[in-house]
Amino acid sequence: MNIPGPLSQKPRLAVYKFSSCDGCQLQILELEDELLELAGEIEIAYFLEARRQALPGPYDIGLVEGSISTPAEERLIRQARKDCKVLVSIGACATAGGIQALRNWADIDAYKKRIYPRPEWIATLDVASPIAGYVYIDFELRGCPVNKRQLVEVLSALLAQRRPHLPTYSLCIECKRAGIPCVMVARKTPCLGPITQAGCGALCPKFNRGCYGCFGPAETPNIAALGRFFQEERNVSRPAMVRMLRSFNGYLEPFKTSSDDYEQCIQP
Amino acid sequence: MDKLPLHIVRRPELDRVFGLLRDNAYTLIGPTRRDGVIQYSEIRSLADLPIGYSDRQAPGSYELVKSETPRCFGFVHGADSWKRFLFPPKRRVFGASRQAGPKTPFDIDDLRSPPPAYAFVGVRACEIAAIGILDKVIGSELLDPFYRQARDKMFVLAVNCIEPGGTCFCVSMNTGPRVTRSFDLCLTELGEEFGVEVGSERGAALFKQLTSRPATAAEKELFRLLLERASERMGRHLETEGLPELLRKSIESPRWQTIASRCLACGNCTMVCPTCFCYNVVDSTDLKCRKAERWRYWDSCFTLEFSYLGATSVRYEISSRYRQWMTHKLAWWHDQFGTSGCVGCGRCITWCPVGIDITAEAAGFRETAPPRAVPLTPQQQAMPS
Numbered sequence: 324m325n326i327p328g329p330l331s332q333k334p335r336l337a338v339y340k341f342s343s344c345d346g347c348q349l350q351i352l353e354l355e356d357e358l359l360e361l362a363g364e365i366e367i368a369y370f371l372e373a374r375r376q377a378l379p380g381p382y383d384i385g386l387v388e389g390s391i392s393t394p395a396e397e398r399l400i401r402q403a404r405k406d407c408k409v410l411v412s413i414g415a416c417a418t419a420g421g422i423q424a425l426r427n428w429a430d431i432d433a434y435k436k437r438i439y440p441r442p443e444w445i446a447t448l449d450v451a452s453p454i455a456g457y458v459y460i461d462f463e464l465r466g467c468p469v470n471k472r473q474l475v476e477v478l479s480a481l482l483a484q485r486r487p488h489l490p491t492y493s494l495c496i497e498c499k500r501a502g503i504p505c506v507m508v509a510r511k512t513p514c515l516g517p518i519t520q521a522g523c524g525a526l527c528p529k530f531n532r533g534c535y536g537c538f539g540p541a542e543t544p545n546i547a548a549l550g551r552f553f554q555e556e557r558n559v560s561r562p563a564m565v566r567m568l569r570s571f572n573g574y575l576e577p578f579k580t581s582s583d584d585y586e587q588c589i590q591p
Numbered sequence: 592m593d594k595l596p597l598h599i600v601r602r603p604e605l606d607r608v609f610g611l612l613r614d615n616a617y618t619l620i621g622p623t624r625r626d627g628v629i630q631y632s633e634i635r636s637l638a639d640l641p642i643g644y645s646d647r648q649a650p651g652s653y654e655l656v657k658s659e660t661p662r663c664f665g666f667v668h669g670a671d672s673w674k675r676f677l678f679p680p681k682r683r684v685f686g687a688s689r690q691a692g693p694k695t696p697f698d699i700d701d702l703r704s705p706p707p708a709y710a711f712v713g714v715r716a717c718e719i720a721a722i723g724i725l726d727k728v729i730g731s732e733l734l735d736p737f738y739r740q741a742r743d744k745m746f747v748l749a750v751n752c753i754e755p756g757g758t759c760f761c762v763s764m765n766t767g768p769r770v771t772r773s774f775d776l777c778l779t780e781l782g783e784e785f786g787v788e789v790g791s792e793r794g795a796a797l798f799k800q801l802t803s804r805p806a807t808a809a810e811k812e813l814f815r816l817l818l819e820r821a822s823e824r825m826g827r828h829l830e831t832e833g834l835p836e837l838l839r840k841s842i843e844s845p846r847w848q849t850i851a852s853r854c855l856a857c858g859n860c861t862m863v864c865p866t867c868f869c870y871n872v873v874d875s876t877d878l879k880c881r882k883a884e885r886w887r888y889w890d891s892c893f894t895l896e897f898s899y900l901g902a903t904s905v906r907y908e909i910s911s912r913y914r915q916w917m918t919h920k921l922a923w924w925h926d927q928f929g930t931s932g933c934v935g936c937g938r939c940i941t942w943c944p945v946g947i948d949i950t951a952e953a954a955g956f957r958e959t960a961p962p963r964a965v966p967l968t969p970q971q972q973a974m975p976s
Contacts, residue, residue, distance in 0.1 A: 500888065505670065511652075516944075551853075
């Protein structure tokens with residue numbers, strides 16, 4: 324992350340929404356203990372999910388939720404980049420394309436015809452993309468949704484002009500620190516934890532489920548090794564491997580290419 | 592064998608031991624059954640122990656099963672080790688706070704919060720060896736006062752392993768299965784009763800308050816047989832003869848790449864290892880920049896950040912990270928601390944999600960090691976060994 328120059332006396336915050344479910348914006352509103360403190364430190368200038376009044380830019384910090392899926396969104400994100408000193412994409416949609424990026428593997432015109440009575444009225448881009456596919460992003464906060472603690476860490480770091488400290492290693496490390504028994508070893512449950520970035524607090528393993536990979540690929544994920552183990556030892560089929568990799572972060576490398584590889588081997 | 596100072600107590604006496612320890616302000620930590628595995632957590636009485644359960648362990652596989660004999664300690668261990676209590680996975684080192692903005696004075700709090708006095712129940716021989724290794728690594732008051740204090744206060748109620756697990760190899764590492772040192776009281780399950788050995792003055796003072804009788808010659812013979820049989824039934828074997836030299840010679844071996852094709856670099860092995868001691872220290876500030884905290888976390892040599900120097904991680908390849916872990920554990924540890932870093936507990940084998948077996952990998956290097964070590968560079972030669 325580039326440490327920006329000094330922010331304004333009371334930095335101005337903008338929160339943008341693109342194609343998304345609003346869940347990451349709700350994580351900001353759910354910062355119940357910190358929200359008043361946050362409002363004291365920064366001016367919440369543009370945050371339509373929270374207040375109707377929208378103050379014009381420029382802004383010091385922009386948080387971006389959602390993927391870029393329409394021409395209008397493309398125009399808006401380019402304007403947002405011009406308006407914000409620091410732009411942070413938050414959540415799987417903004418950092419990876421999100422669940423809607425699954426359409427990138429499908430025929431979008433067929434979808435339009437099937438769903439809308441007047442498909443010609445639908446203006447959409449060929450693919451749903453992460454924000455970084457369009458503009459320079461200063462920092463990416465992973466997760467579906469983002470983790471509240473991590474959000475506070477990023478905002479605190481920006482306000483203190485220090486680097487945020489967020490892990491990029493595997494979920495396993497967070498999971499074992501928390502004393503959760505490995506679901507792969509003790510329950511034979513396929514789990515994406517070993518190839519997924521930590522940050523959620525090992526939410527699913529805590530409830531005896533395998534990790535779904537909401538936080539995207541860890542720093543050096545050995546997908547091939549895990550995939551081979553799943554197929555050989557856990558009876559996970561190739562189509563199932565494709566589905567496991569193509570969820571919230573399926574359009575993010577190296578999940579994307581790996582899922583393509585598994586898919587191409589079924590239909591050679 | 593008749594000189595063996597073995598006493599016999601009946602099973603309910605164990606509840607008295609727990610009561611006496613609690614009366615002496617100890618926090619009792621022992622094996623409990625949680626989420627289908629053995630976990631060390633706070634216990635109060637005999638009923639909290641996983642009586643009648645045993646574990647089946649294999650590479651990448653752990654299963655807790657109902658056993659026919661209702662033993663109190665009929666299992667080996669889960670992923671947890673006592674490291675979790677002596678050297679906690681997350682610990683607030685200190686905090687600082689100030690009332691006003693930048694360049695104003697601040698207060699520092701909680702520099703030395705003392706650990707509780709733990710009584711560890713069911714400590715195995717390999718685990719005592721592991722604590723002995725941690726003593727050498729982080730045991731000094733300067734390095735980790737919390738560890739030192741917890742270590743000095745702790746009461747060790749050890750248990751001899753009479754049924755080793757499928758991934759155990761303490762015999763190879765010369766750390767078990769019999770508990771021979773650094774314990775207060777040691778139990779051995781002899782049918783419905785416990786054989787008790789006293790290992791310290793603290794242990795003796797507690798033992799005096801129990802109803803016991805000396806063991807008969809037959810019971811001593813049973814004790815000997817059970818431990819002998821346990822030694823013969825290790826699930827794994829690691830040939831340690833010349834092992835550090837072997838690994839030194841194998842530094843450039845292509846086998847590291849072969850292991851890396853399976854290794855997930857997830858770090859599970861380091862988290863469950865009872866002697867892996869690496870940590871990271873992380874500072875954080877709050878939104879107002881009035882409060883700062885310093886936290887210490889368990890770290891792992893399998894993360895990129897671990898070897899991040901200047902501009903990049905110097906162990907980018909997974910092969911180089913596995914090599915760092917294994918050679919440190921089995922070879923460089925000897926140079927650094929005068930002992931192997933491995934106690935043969937088998938946790939890294941059981942809890943590796945894909946079942947990589949350190950004993951099998953070490954044996955593999957015996958087949959392929961070159962006859963001589965890779966020559967040292969002039970820089971390495973200049974370094975004191």
